[in-house]
Amino acid sequence: MxxxxxxxxxxxxxxxxxxxxxxxxxxxxxxxxxxxxxxxxxxxxxxxxxxxxxxxxxxxxxxxxxxxxxxxxxxxxxxxxxxxxxxxxxxxxxxxxxxLPLDVHPELGNNVQLAQRLGLAVEGPLEPGNPRSVGLLGSLAEPLAPAEFAARVAQALGREPLLVAGTRPIRRVGWCTGAAQGYIEQAIAAGVDAYLTGEVSESTVHSARENGISFLAAGHHATERYGVQALGEWIASRFGVEHRFVDCDNPV
CATH class of the missing domain: 3.40.1390.30 (NIF3 (NGG1p interacting factor 3)-like)
Structure with missing residues (x-):
């Protein structure tokens, strides 16, 4: 068609x-x-x-x-x-x-799609009250040790994340796909146990350690594979065209 x-x-x-x-x-x-x-x-x-x-x-x-x-x-x-x-x-x-439209969409967006794969219940934006907020806040059904949460991320995304392990179990999580390591301060202010994004900067590690939270860098490419797939599938089902997702792997 x-x-x-x-x-x-x-x-x-x-x-x-x-x-x-x-x-x-x-x-x-x-x-x-x-x-x-x-x-x-x-x-x-x-x-x-x-x-x-x-x-x-x-x-x-x-x-x-x-x-x-x-x-x-x-x-x-x-x-x-x-x-x-x-x-x-x-x-x-x-x-x-x-x-950005594919980061923030409430059904097809990268952040919502990633949450579904990690078993995170979405509770709201990373920056409440900011209409431009891209990331999300949510929680796990049961607390996990940092290493256990990292293993879940690895299984879901097919790659080992960089983990800076915090000092407490992880229940409340903030996340933003892609290169959003700069949002760790907003995540800390929101009271999370862990913050997850795609990339990491040198200063991110210190922010996580000194605030006692876990930080995970799971890959820019790896965290952003799912929104475009969901959009392609939505197009195919709605308009009857053929759709094929091609994963050109990227280690970043």
Whole structure:
């Protein structure tokens, strides 16, 4: 079954409420391809490996969390950017990207999807009262030792997280997928036993240790694989198109 590209983009934009979210990149259609969509390849980042997989499968559209045209990047179409855009344009493939809208969505978002895999009951935003809050707060059904919670994360994500073990069992958790180690201060202020994100900075370790909480860095890529998969499956079920998620693994 096929759907018009402009109809599909409008429906996804509406469902994710993308227009209301201020971001570091354009959300929605970033590169326009053929007018109808039958096959969608999704992935975390619009890397060359993902584009090549889309070409090989005969995809009409690539759906990602990390697209192009970030505010801080060089706008010149040279090198890696030229090769990526050439691949899309020469094969008439569209690129559709959603960054923060796919982090915060209450059903399809990265943070909610990660919570489902870790057995975390969502209780609210990481920063109560802040409408721009990206991360979430929640709790485990039963307290776990830091090493036990790290083992659960490893089993769910298929990789060992970096663990800075705190001094108490973990029941209340704050989390934010991706590169959100800077939110550890908000998590501490919220009274969590553990804070989980994708990446780590040198200062994060000291913040966790000196405040007696556990900290887990489970991988930027690994924590953000699930929102785009959920969105791709939502599109496929709603519009009858084919969808395939391609996991181009990244150790970060």
């Amino acid at each position: 096929a759907i018009a590209l402009n109809t599909l983009v409008a429906e996804i934009d509406r469902h994710l409420d993308a227009a209301r979210i201020s971001d570091y990149c354009p959300n929605g259609l970033q590169v326009e391809g053929r007018a109808e969509v039958r096959r969608i390849v999704s992935g975390v980042t619009a890397s060359q490996a993902l584009l090549d997989a889309a070409v090989a499968w005969g995809a009409d559209l690539v759906l990602v969390h990390h697209g192009y045209f970030w505010k801080s990047e060089n706008p010149c179409v040279v090198g890696m950017k030229q090769r990526r855009l050439k691949t899309l344009l020469s094969h008439d493939i569209s690129l559709l990207a959603y960054h």
